[in-house]
Amino acid sequence: GTVLVGGGSGFVGTHLTKALSSKNYGVKIVSRMPGPRNVSWHEIGARGLPENTVAVVNLAGQNVMDFKRRWTAGFKQNVFSSRINTTASLAKAINNSLKKPKVYISMSGVGAYKPDPEAEYTECSNIRQFDFFSKLVIEWEKAAALDSAAKNQCRVVTIRSGVVLGRDGGMIKQLYLPFILGLGGPVGNGAQFMPWIHIADLVDLIIFCIENNQVEGVLNGVAPQVCSNKQFSNAFAKTLNRPAFIPVPSFVFNLLLGAERAKMITEGQKVIPQRTQELGFKFRFPTVQSACENIVKGA
Ligand code: NDP
Numbered sequence: 223g224t225v226l227v228g229g230g231s232g233f234v235g236t237h238l239t240k241a242l243s244s245k246n247y248g249v250k251i252v253s254r255m256p257g258p259r260n261v262s263w264h265e266i267g268a269r270g271l272p273e274n275t276v277a278v279v280n281l282a283g284q285n286v287m288d289f290k291r292r293w294t295a296g297f298k299q300n301v302f303s304s305r306i307n308t309t310a311s312l313a314k315a316i317n318n319s320l321k322k323p324k325v326y327i328s329m330s331g332v333g334a335y336k337p338d339p340e341a342e343y344t345e346c347s348n349i350r351q352f353d354f355f356s357k358l359v360i361e362w363e364k365a366a367a368l369d370s371a372a373k374n375q376c377r378v379v380t381i382r383s384g385v386v387l388g389r390d391g392g393m394i395k396q397l398y399l400p401f402i403l404g405l406g407g408p409v410g411n412g413a414q415f416m417p418w419i420h421i422a423d424l425v426d427l428i429i430f431c432i433e434n435n436q437v438e439g440v441l442n443g444v445a446p447q448v449c450s451n452k453q454f455s456n457a458f459a460k461t462l463n464r465p466a467f468i469p470v471p472s473f474v475f476n477l478l479l480g481a482e483r484a485k486m487i488t489e490g491q492k493v494i495p496q497r498t499q500e501l502g503f504k505f506r507f508p509t510v511q512s513a514c515e516n517i518v519k520g521a
Contacts, residue, residue, distance in 0.1 A: 224248035225432065226275050226323075228308050229282025231255065233391025234329075237425045238279065245429070248274070252282070252308070267311055271319045277432045278316060279327045280366070282308040286483065287396070293480030302358055309365040316368055322375040325438075327431050328366035330382045332417045332444065334359040337489035339413070344496035345382075345440040354482055363440075379431045381424075383443035384493060388421030389517050397458070406459050407468035409475065412452025415490035417444040420507035420516065430503050442495045447509045451490065454510055461514040 230239050230251035239249045239259075250272050253260045261272065271278070284297075284304040291297050309328050316326055333355030335343040351357045363380050386392045400406050419427075424443055431437045449457075459466030475484035495503075507513040 223276030224250055224272055224274050225277045225279060226250050226252065226261075226272060226312075228252040228278075228280035228312055230279075231257075231260075232281055233388065234386060234421065234424060235281045236391075237388065237421050238281070238428055241425045241429060247276075250275075252312070263308065263311060266315050270315050271323065275319075275323045277323050277325045277327065278312050279329075279428060279432075280309050280312050281329050283329070286486065287393070287479075289396075289478060293483045298354065302361070305358065305362045306365045309362055313366055313368055316376055317372045322372060324435070325377045325379060325432055326366065326368065327379045327381065327428055328363070330362050330380050330440075331355065331359050332382050332384055332442070332491060332493050333486070334363075334382070335491040335493060337414065337485070337491045340492075342492045342494055343442075344494050345442055345498075346496070353485070355486065377435070377438040379438055380440045381427065381431070381443040382440060382493070383424060384417030384419050384445070386421050386424055387418050387513050387517060389520075391421075394458075394517060401459055401462055401464055401466070404464045405468055406455060406462075406464060406466045407470060408452040408455045408466070409470055409487050410451075410472040412450055412455060412469065414451050414488065415492045416449055416451045416454050417442075417491060417493040418449065418454065418510065418513070419443050419445050420505075420513040422516075423505050423507055426506065427498065427503055434501070437501055439497070441498045441501070441503075442493050443498070444493045444495050445505055445508055445510070445513070446495055446499065448492050448494070449510045451487070454514075457510045457514045458518075461511075461518040 225242050225247045231253050242249050251260045284300045334349035455466045472488040
């Protein structure tokens, strides 16, 4: 069957579509750009799901950490609508389809859990709105809901992902140069938690959700080893054989990114993948050291 991947051209999507193809799934990407395997968002709205769609995954979203884009009202709206509208239009296409896919997997973030030095969050923790990102996550997850008739036929899975670690995208791509130059270090005092997941585990987790009929609801997409920003910086620098003693004060990020957005790195929450593990998912890279070694040495 075919897996339809919204935003499948991005960092996570490139890894996912490669893995799906190697498992002999057909892949179609919903994109703003034309391409051989691409369909447009307009086509999905007008014509519905491609034939023989067995699973739908949404990974679309304006990159929040684009340092070139100022944190303006317009950009925030873009961050918001690129996630909520795409998620809602895939839900609508599923609602309207005659033959339902077996699962709809929608990405979300850990931003609904309030940063706190003590609280431990599982998928069962209550979430409520307290800032821009918590509002975003709540609306994003709501947009993925199917109508009641569709719900009986199609599982809905929400993956609340931590920072995705991989060489060719996301945070590591931005940190590679400063860390190679020995200019890496923790953000602020580095004590804030940094929920993270290796790209290979996130891809495996999405495929696990496609292939296991008992999986539905919210899953935390974070590695079992909870680490602090400083532990991550140390592990990454050590793997590169570089020091990591140059801390970057939080105010620098507040200036560069705007304080509201900078919270994504200057603060963090302790997130446990409780349901993910109870459902039987096995992480290939459970520790930050093993993840960094794989990313740097390709081992
Ligand atoms: P990318 O930044 O690589 O973007 C994914 C795709 O989204 C792009 O390829 C693009 O597809 C599409 N897109 C970008 N801007 C817009 C827009 N304004 N409107 C519609 N579509 C847009 O994301 P990642 O692969 O890194 O992440 C995938 C998802 O996971 C995202 O929703 C992200 O928020 C979430 N996530 C990511 C984390 C990370 O660390 N990377 C952490 C937690 C959650 P095209 O140009 O083909 O239209």
